[in-house]
Amino acid sequence: MEPFYSNIPPQDALEIEQLARLMYELRSARDEVLTRLGAAEAEQALACIRNGDLPEHPAYEHYLSARILADLAAQARADLAARIEESQGR
Numbered sequence: 001m002e003p004f005y006s007n008i009p010p011q012d013a014l015e016i017e018q019l020a021r022l023m024y025e026l027r028s029a030r031d032e033v034l035t036r037l038g039a040a041e042a043e044q045a046l047a048c049i050r051n052g053d054l055p056e057h058p059a060y061e062h063y064l065s066a067r068i069l070a071d072l073a074a075q076a077r078a079d080l081a082a083r084i085e086e087s088q089g090r
Contacts, residue, residue, distance in 0.1 A: 022076045
């Protein structure tokens with residue numbers, strides 16, 4: 001099996017690795033916030049807040065944090081995909 005980075009210029013490989021690490025860290029941070037809320041997904045946490053199962057404060061702020069982290073991870077994923085495509089096209 002050929003290593004993933006073997007045909008990618010070193011600077012591109014470094015940027016790809018950094019984006020992959022950022023994605024991991026964002027997912028981990030989101031999961032940690034959701035764990036504090038006792039939820040698997042942000043929507044579940046919001047439903048618990050609406051139902052009164054979780055106190056509005058600080059649960060809603062944690063919910064917003066989880067959503068922001070998920071959005072950032074999605075953006076990093078899109079950036080990573082674009083960067084990989086760009087590197088393979090060279």
